[in-house]
Amino acid sequence: MATTQLAATTTSQGIFQTQFDPYKVREDFPILKQKVHGKPLVYLDNAATAQKPNVVVKAMRRFYTRDCSNIHRGVHTLSERSTKAYEDVRVKVQRFLNAADPREIIFTRGTTESINLVATSLGRKYIQKGDEIIISGMEHHSNIVPWQLLCEDKGAVLRVIPINDAGEIIFEEYEKLLNPRTRLVSIVHVSNVLGTINPVQRIIQTAHRMNVPVLLDGAQAAPRLRVDVQELDCDFYAFSGHKLCAPTGVGVLYGKAKHLESMPPFMGGGDMISSVTFARTLYNTIPYKFEAGTPNIGGTIGLGAALDYLNELGLENLARYEGELLCYTLGKLSEIPGVRILGNTPHRAGAVSFVLDGVHPHDVGTILDQEGIAVRTGHHCAQPLMERFGVPATVRASLAFYNTKEDIDRLAAGINKVKEFMS
């Protein structure tokens, strides 16, 4: 599958052969130039949110200083400009995901809302008592809790694919879980903790043989892999703009038109209707049926600018460079005695989670911060996964294309300092 190979084949190619200059790219991100506790910032918390390049901030500034208006309702010039800018982004997202039709792109607040939309709308109509929904043992809470709420409401059952020590789903167990009561498979494309790239194409093909639709949580995958929803043949794909250099508060749900058309609205309000009387309300067509109320217009414009920016740098270049940097990171960290990396699948992208012998991740995080290094510590909204690996928390370093080899060297030096300090 095209999406998994970019990161996975980098070892055989050797590292740092990409014609990509992260140092030049860093010029686009003024935030990276600052010092934290007197040391140049090393930002390795990209799985939480990515930084925003100048062009994104500039596009939003332009919108708010020139075009700001509500969309889809005014006949005046500003409203027409805003509406066009907003709808242009829908087409950009369609191209980004290679969706068949822009009507299949719904703007949401983020991945969490996208998943909740499906759980609520599809769930309300199609899930009944005794039905089953399959997720995996490496899901983010946002791909666990919406299904638990639905199951509780409907008397449905949540089934969980177990994962092995390498941090991969156990495919045979997944096949065993699929049965005639299965109504949906909802699984993460790339794990936010382990960085594992799941074999989503196989997962989807297997589910489709039983006529079961599949939702992919692409929060970590969309910024790192080339995603082609038609090639994947997924039924739904959810991602957040802010992990992709866009502002916070805007995300996307892709859904096949045939599903979206049959699903009831998620939220009621303005813009999602075609006519309202007190006796009966007719809903708007897709995608508007799912976009009640004034959306995050400024954020959406920012998302459009972020996609343009990433396309200009070349999505394949970015993925390849990040794959190389990930290999370097894994090598560097595994050289440090006392560091234990969670999972060792070769199919990975983005994030590396580790624990350090005898030092709690929280202490590692505080000491690294004093060195100017931003990592995430905690359970990363994946408590069941922490339990699976028998750790209360981990330290997570997560990469973006503007990170450099020097950032990773600083991380390694920082970890050695932690060991020294806490010994």
Add this chain to the structure above:
Amino acid sequence: MSDLHGLYQEVILDHNKRPRNFGKLEGADRQADGYNPLCGDKVTIFIKMDGERISDIRFVGSGCAISTASASLLTESLKGKTRAEAEEMFERFHNLVMGKGTKGIRNALLGKLAVFSGVSEFPARVKCATLAWHTFKSALEGSAQTATTE
């Protein structure tokens, strides 16, 4: 690294490595569980009362250096104290790590616990220091619910 030495004072590092009064307390009359959902730190405090006085106190749990040392030093400083004295210490400790009041007032009567004064400079770590104390309070009050720092 001077700020770090303010946070991780020698006494804290020592109590993290060799926590005192660690383990279950047989015959405890009260106990409570504490949990910090942010970092997954867990602590259970056991108390044995002799009238109004804490005759014995122990803890189990897992957490970062700050939370482990805090639980350890809590048990050391509360053993033998009366309920009223313990409640007073709770208030003082809370003020200390929140950076409230003047330094002299804060440190008075806290004894060794004053090593946590550096915590107030690290807002993200305040809850690590207070988890054991909130848990202790629930145990003292006989509350069955898991204490949190929220």
